[in-house]
Amino acid sequence: MERLSLRYQWALLLITSLLLGSVLQVFHVPAALLLGPMIVGVVMGLSGAQIRISKRLFVLCQAVLGCMIAQSLSPSILQPLLADWPIVLSVLLLTLAASGLSGYLLVRFSDLPGPTGAWGSSPGGASAMVAMAGDFGADTRLVAFMQYLRVLFVAAAAAIVARISLGDSAQSSGLEWFPHLGWGFAATLAVIVLGAVLGQKFRIPSGALLLPALIGATLHSSGTVTLQVPEWLLALAYALIGWTVGLRFTRPVFLLALRTLPQMVVSIIGLMLLCGAMAWMLTRVLHVDMLTAYLATSPGGLDTVAIIAAGSRVDLAFVMAMQTLRLFSILLTGPAMARFLSRYARR
Known part of the structure; x- marks a missing residue:
């Protein structure tokens, strides 16, 4: 793969992702346009591909x-919670x-340092966990590998x-890929850019997803703006997120994690x-x-769970509320858990 030029690597990534995503859609696999690019990204990343997705994208x-997500949120979501x-x-x-037990056993029965095991096994937003891990003495390469392996x-x-659960109705077949777009689409783009900029500026964990969801839900549920998120834009976002996750599985990091890979897999499963039992x-x-x-308690990344929930006709608002509450709980308790595992979980 290293011998191919970047242009050919991009062409291979695009063509194979499109083919695999289309095949998965034919079989009505939920989030096919996420899983297809993600799988292709993993294969190419482990094969030595040098292409990467820009962090801004x-x-x-x-x-x-x-x-x-904002299109499904309203103040009524707080009532059942x-x-x-x-x-x-x-x-x-x-x-x-469950997260603490998983991290404890992983550190106890592997050669991973305590902070690395703690942050790598934390079931919050993957990107937020990786960003915070380095500040607490963890190996960010292994944390990223563990987080995205779990994703x-x-x-x-x-x-x-x-x-x-849903059979052939898991994926809607009546999608309108190119609907008529009005001024609501321009307002949606403004919310996207504003939320992304503010989330990054104030360093809010998963703020690029949560702020547009909150701002958009306020505007949409109040009737101020009717958000328009066309299917072609969602498909592009799904593919880029899938590639971002998949291409992180590089050969050097995989070789670094190979010694503790069985323990990682057992810990993830x-x-x-445990989350399935809950x-x-x-x-x-x-x-x-x-x-x-299952999706509300699933220990995956906030963005990937949102994509699967959106394509599965579930209560998206409930899923996102539970996932968001857990994300902030993990962020608040993560440092203390990392210190605990560093002190008591080592053999």
Whole structure:
């Protein structure tokens, strides 16, 4: 792969991603336009591809997702969360406990340093975890590998669960790819750019996604602006996010992580099973379906879970509320957990 020019690498990435994404869509796989590019990116990254997605493009893509989420958000989302706050709080605490247990066992039975194991196993926004890890003595390369490896596992598992739950209705076949766009589209672009800029300027974790979602939801639910996020723009954002995740799986980092890769995989699968058990418990006490509960508790990145939820006809507002609450909980407790694992989890 290194022998190919950057132009040919880009051409190969585009063509194979389009082909694989189209095949997955034919079989009604949820988030096919995310999973296809992500899989191709992983293969090319491990093959030595040198192309990378600009961080600015990745940030803008997160803002596009924020506006897509904003169309499903309204003040009424707070009512079920507040009404069932003991259950919501219990799920958050159990998630933190599952994350801590996963990180403890990973550090205990591998050669990973405590901070690296703690931040790598934290089920929050992957990009936010990587950004914060270096400030607490963690190896950011291994943290990034662990975080995006978990995103890959979670995205594949969530797509399979959605496909089994919804059958051929998992992916809508009546999408209008190029709708008529009015001034609402211009307003949506303004929200995207404003949210992305402010999120980066104030260094808000996952702010490029959360700020456009909040700003857009305020405008959209109040009737001030009707947001327009066409399918072609979402497909482009999905592909760029998939490539960003996939191309991070470079050969040097993979070789660095190879010694502890089995422990990483077991840790990820264990955390996914624990979160799946919490999802089942959630369906017993709340009026939510299993797929909604699974995505709400799924330990993946905020952006990838949003993409899968949007293509799976679930309660997107509930999913994003739970994921956002967990993200901020992880950010608040992450430093203390890293110190705890560094002190007590080493053999």
